[in-house]
Amino acid sequence: MKTGRNRFGPRDSARGARGTSLAAPFACLAVLLAAPSLSAQSPPASTCVDCHLQTGVDRLAAPARDFARDVHHAKGFTCADCHGGDPHDATMGAMSRSKGFIGVPAHRDVPALCGRCHSNADFMRRYNPQLRIDQVAEYRTSVHGQRLFATNDQKVAVCSSCHTAHSILPPSDTQSTVYPLHVADTCARCHADARYMAEYGIPTNQYSQYKASIHWTTLSKVGDLSAPTCNSCHGNHGAVPPGVKSVANVCGQCHAMQADNFEHSPHAAAFLAIGLPGCPTCHQNHEIHAASDRMLGASAPAVCANCHSPSDxxxxxxxxxxxxxxxxxxxxxxxxxxxxxxxxxxxxxxxxxxxxxxxxxxxxxxxxxxxxxxxxxxxxxxxxxxxxxxxxxxxxxxxxxELRVRRNGLAVSLALVLLVILGLVLKIRQIERRPGGGPKWHSIGGQS
Ligand code: HEC
Ligand code: HEC
Ligand code: HEC
Ligand code: HEC
Ligand code: HEC
Ligand code: HEC
Ligand code: HEC
Ligand code: HEC
Ligand code: HEC
Known part of the structure; x- marks a missing residue:
């Protein structure tokens, strides 16, 4: 990360890697940069913010306004930690080149700017030992990074394209541009813009296809954050198409059993030989739908019928x-x-x-x-x-x-009961009709 731009840095390296001719101003800068103490991470006052809010020019005021919610602000960093300059000087002299002010970093210099801290294991460990420190290294392997450094392509994504420059939030923050539910929109700003992407000749339908997939439904409607969005398959920082050989591994991060079965199937080698990716050949890559039995069989619409005849x-x-x-x-x-x-x-x-x-x-x-x-x-x-x-x-x-047996049983007992009742009724009638039987009752009634 020792690029020409890397003239100020996290406190320690800032003191170490200085050119001798710049020693005096930078010694001073190092002290200034050390100001926000690690233990007291309360947001510091900064003349940069105060003055920029008062300029009345949106391009200058917006960064100062946005920065209030930035994770770096919360951790005690100031504008000067990225732009250099003197955050205690209330005059335009705060932005003096002699105080390390770099102005607006060029597109190409952004990765090194962020990497000054984020690639520095010692420095980052003091804040958050769990945080990865390979973002710049990974970024270099991505199509974005390769094009940036090889051809100085101004249109590819750099760190601030995906994270913003002044409202940077941890990915777990629901307001973050890289929160799982927002990633697709972040990538879509470029990748769904046909005019912006025209010169590259790659499709710009990934976003609309992804939004129609079971993955997006599961993520957004079911609220299952384990469902993939763009970076789950393309890597956070290594954004490259997975490539024919490794697609099954990409899907296999989550669908391990299917991937394992596929890798041991006759298709693994056969597909590789014809240059077809594993899973997407049958399931698509972006517009993945729920699987159904209709996909299986020897005739259309089964996917097998695309390549096999019913008799092979x-x-x-x-x-x-x-x-x-x-x-x-x-x-x-x-x-x-x-x-x-x-x-x-x-x-x-x-x-x-x-x-x-x-x-x-x-x-x-x-x-x-x-x-x-x-x-x-x-x-x-x-x-x-x-x-x-x-x-x-x-x-x-x-x-x-059993139910029938029970019902039959019930019917038989019911019939028996009815028979008994019938018998009784007949018996009563018989008694009633007997001469002398009736009047006896009447006389009893009469007595009372
Ligand atoms: C006294 C007011 C004031 C202070 C203090 C101040 N700025 Fe500025 N800043 C301005 C103005 C006005 C401009 C626009 C100047 C121009 O366009 O030439 C500006 C421009 C900038 C720019 C854009 C430069 C460009 O080339 O477009 C950056 C970045 C910047 N300031 C950062 C800072 C930082 C970091 C600090 C603190 C270390 C700071 N400013 C302190 C008033 C201030
Ligand atoms: C984490 C690093 C970082 C910090 C902290 C930071 N900036 Fe920036 N700033 C950038 C980057 C990177 C750019 C380049 C623009 C981009 O990539 O979006 C930029 C651009 C700017 C611009 C030019 C905006 C434009 O549209 O031309 C101004 C003005 C500015 N910053 C001022 C500030 C001020 C004021 C602060 C403090 C409140 C600040 N920055 C804090 C990284 C930072
Ligand atoms: C001066 C050092 C420094 C610079 C420069 C810097 N960062 Fe940071 N950044 C940090 C520190 C320290 C943290 C806090 C880590 C923590 O406590 O989790 C952080 C946090 C973050 C986080 C949140 C990480 C998380 O999951 O908590 C992101 C995202 C981030 N920075 C991106 C950037 C980007 C993008 C740039 C360049 C535009 C940049 N940073 C420049 C030091 C820096
Ligand atoms: C193409 C978009 C993109 C670019 C470019 C990008 N990031 Fe990220 N970054 C992400 C996404 C998405 C995540 C969220 C990962 C997650 O959900 O865990 C992330 C996460 C992070 C984190 C949190 C810790 C981690 O690694 O998960 C840091 C710090 C960070 N990025 C810094 C950087 C820096 C520094 C650069 C420039 C070298 C950069 N990013 C470039 C998209 C991007
Ligand atoms: C600032 C605009 C921008 C943003 C934001 C952006 N990209 Fe890119 N991306 C590009 C450009 C430009 C290319 C170069 C296209 C090429 O070379 O084919 C590219 C290339 C790619 C490629 C390689 C395509 C190929 O086949 O060459 C992938 C994959 C990719 N981006 C994924 C992502 C993902 C995932 C995100 C979000 C996390 C993202 N990009 C965000 C502009 C962007
Ligand atoms: C479920 C995994 C998955 C998700 C989610 C995903 N992709 Fe892809 N993407 C792939 C695969 C697989 C390929 C094709 C790779 C191949 O065939 O070599 C690909 C290819 C690409 C390409 C290159 C296109 C081309 O034709 O050259 C770009 C650009 C891209 N994806 C961007 C995105 C964006 C933006 C998102 C989010 C809206 C996204 N992807 C979501 C798996 C995924
Ligand atoms: C040659 C075609 C083909 C390939 C290659 C393929 N699948 Fe499938 N997949 C199917 C068919 C057919 C079904 C539907 C089975 C059914 O519903 O009867 C299916 C079903 C599924 C299901 C849902 C059923 C379940 O088991 O839960 C998942 C998930 C899945 N596939 C993932 C993958 C992954 C991951 C890969 C790559 C490792 C892959 N598939 C490769 C044809 C394929
Ligand atoms: C980050 C994890 C993750 C990745 C990576 C991923 N998936 Fe999924 N996938 C899920 C989740 C979660 C669901 C929805 C719940 C379920 O059915 O398991 C799902 C659902 C599916 C289904 C529908 C399953 C059904 O029950 O009908 C298919 C098919 C599928 N994925 C294929 C793929 C393919 C192909 C890839 C690679 C290009 C891929 N997935 C990458 C997590 C992932
Ligand atoms: C993209 C084309 C393609 C698709 C789709 C496809 N296959 Fe294949 N399959 C092949 C190729 C190529 C081979 C290896 C050459 C051969 O033996 O025919 C093969 C081989 C096989 C074999 C081994 C045949 C043998 O000779 O031992 C079986 C079984 C098989 N496929 C079943 C299926 C089933 C079931 C499906 C649907 C779920 C399917 N295939 C979908 C291309 C495909």
Whole structure:
């Protein structure tokens, strides 16, 4: 990071790496820079802020205004920590070149400016030992960094393009431009702007496609922050297209089982040979939708049909796997339906309903095993699941048989009761009709 621009820096290196001719002013600057003490990280007063707020020129006042909420302000840094100058001088002399003032850093110099602190392990450890210090190194490997340093491309992203220059916040802050829910918008400022990107000849639809994906839905609607946004797949700072070879690793950060199965499948080598990326060939890269059985099989709309005919080995495997999955699904649903009906009829089917969860797990395993593209591997969990659902179904059938027995029992006892009642009624009538039987009752009634 010892670039020409790197004339002032975090306190320690500021004292160390100084040119001798500049020693005097910089010794003074070093003292000034040391002013915000590490222990007392309260925001310091700065003449830069005071005067800039009063200029009435937005370009000059906005940075001073925004900086109030910047993480660097909160940690006790001043404008001078990035721009140099003297934050205690209330005159225009504060911005004297002799006090290390650099003016507005050129696009190309921004990474080194931020890197002066952020690439300095010793310095950063005193603030936050957990914070990574590889942002500049990573950035250099990105397409952004490569173009910046190779051709001085002014349009690629530098640190302040993604983080802003004066409202920098930790990624965990919901207001940050790099908070997971805001990253896509941050990248889209350039990548969804067709005019801005025209000279590069790459598509500008990543943003709109991503916004239509299950990943964005999961992130934004379900609120699951483990779902990916642009930097999850492209790296925070190493922004490069993952490349054919490593795409499966990128997806495999989160979909480890599918990636592992895929890597051991015949497709891993076959796709590499034709130059196709792993997962996106069947799932897309940005507009990834929920997967369904329709993707599997030997005829359209199954993805397999894009490359296999129904009669080749791949096509036959596809058809077999689809049949297996369909059978397990149907058998599980049949069992579930009968058990739910039994439950509604008041039968105790808690246990078989619980057992049926085993078949649901087998279905999940079978769908995972699709990524081996080996029908025999899919068959194992399917057969297990079929056995479980069959048994659960049988228990549903038995529940209904029991219900029938109970109902029949009830009907017989009901019929018996009715018979008895009928018998009694007939008996009473018989007694009533007997001569002398009735008047007796009347005479009793008359007496009282
Ligand atoms: C007395 C008022 C005053 C003080 C104090 C002051 N500035 Fe400025 N600053 C200005 C004005 C006015 C301009 C515009 C000058 C110009 O355009 O030539 C300016 C311009 C700038 C610019 C833009 C330069 C450019 O080339 O466009 C930066 C960056 C800057 N100031 C940073 C600082 C920093 C850092 C400090 C404190 C160390 C500071 N200023 C202190 C008034 C002030
Ligand atoms: C963390 C480093 C950092 C700090 C701290 C910082 N700046 Fe800046 N400033 C930059 C960078 C980088 C730029 C270049 C513009 C860009 O990349 O967006 C810049 C640009 C500017 C500009 C030019 C804006 C324009 O639109 O031309 C002014 C004025 C300025 N800063 C003033 C200030 C003042 C005043 C403070 C203190 C309140 C301050 N800066 C604190 C990094 C910083
Ligand atoms: C003078 C040293 C210094 C400079 C220059 C500097 N930073 Fe920082 N930065 C820090 C320190 C110290 C922290 C606080 C780390 C902490 O406590 O978490 C920090 C925090 C951050 C954070 C929040 C990190 C987190 O997760 O908490 C970001 C993002 C950041 N800086 C980006 C930048 C960018 C972008 C630039 C250049 C425009 C820059 N910094 C320039 C010292 C500096
Ligand atoms: C293309 C956009 C982009 C550029 C360019 C960029 N960053 Fe970041 N940066 C991010 C994103 C996104 C995150 C959030 C990572 C996360 O969610 O953990 C981040 C996180 C950070 C953090 C927090 C700690 C970490 O590493 O996760 C620091 C510090 C930081 N960046 C500094 C820098 C510096 C210094 C540069 C310039 C060399 C830079 N960034 C360039 C997008 C960018
Ligand atoms: C300031 C504008 C800007 C921002 C913001 C920006 N980029 Fe870029 N990005 C570019 C430019 C310009 C290129 C160069 C295009 C090229 O060389 O094909 C590029 C290149 C890329 C590439 C390489 C494309 C290729 O195939 O060559 C990727 C990947 C990329 N950016 C991802 C991101 C991500 C992810 C973010 C947000 C975290 C982001 N960019 C933010 C301007 C930007
Ligand atoms: C789920 C992972 C994932 C997410 C999320 C993602 N990308 Fe990509 N991106 C990829 C893959 C995979 C490729 C293609 C790489 C290849 O085929 O070599 C790619 C390619 C690109 C390219 C190069 C395009 C080209 O045709 O050269 C750019 C630019 C890009 N993505 C930007 C973005 C932006 C901006 C976002 C957020 C809006 C984003 N990506 C979100 C995985 C992702
Ligand atoms: C040759 C085509 C193909 C490739 C390559 C492929 N998949 Fe799939 N994937 C499918 C099919 C077909 C399904 C749907 C299975 C179903 O629902 O019956 C699927 C389903 C999925 C599912 C949802 C089902 C589940 O298991 O939860 C995920 C997640 C998934 N794939 C991720 C990946 C990842 C990650 C990669 C790369 C390592 C990948 N896929 C590579 C064809 C493919
Ligand atoms: C940062 C983690 C992460 C990365 C990286 C990631 N995904 Fe996802 N993916 C998720 C989450 C979370 C979901 C939604 C919940 C679920 O279904 O697991 C999801 C859902 C999916 C689904 C739908 C699954 C279903 O149940 O129907 C597919 C297909 C998928 N991802 C494929 C991919 C591919 C292909 C890549 C690489 C280009 C990728 N994912 C990269 C986390 C990730
Ligand atoms: C992008 C094209 C492509 C897609 C899509 C694709 N395959 Fe393949 N598949 C290949 C290639 C290429 C091979 C290796 C050459 C060969 O054996 O045909 C292969 C091989 C296979 C094999 C091994 C055949 C053998 O000879 O042992 C099976 C099984 C297979 N695929 C199943 C599937 C299934 C199931 C799907 C859908 C989920 C699918 N494939 C989707 C291109 C594809």
């Amino acid at each position: 080995r791949g096509g036959r495997a596809a058809a077999t796997m689809r049949t297996l999955i369909d059978r397990l699904r149907a058998s599980r649903e049949r069992a579930l339906a009968i058990l739910q009906r039994a439950e509604r009829s008041g039968m105790e089917v808690g246990q078989p309903l619980f057992d049926l969860k085993g078949a649901t797990d087998d279905l999940v395993t079978a769908r995972l095993d699709i990524h081996t593209f080996d029908a025999a591997k899919v068959r194992t969990p399917v057969e297990q699941g079929l056995a479980v659902s069959h048994q659960a179904y049988e228990q549903g059938v038995m529940a209904f048989r």
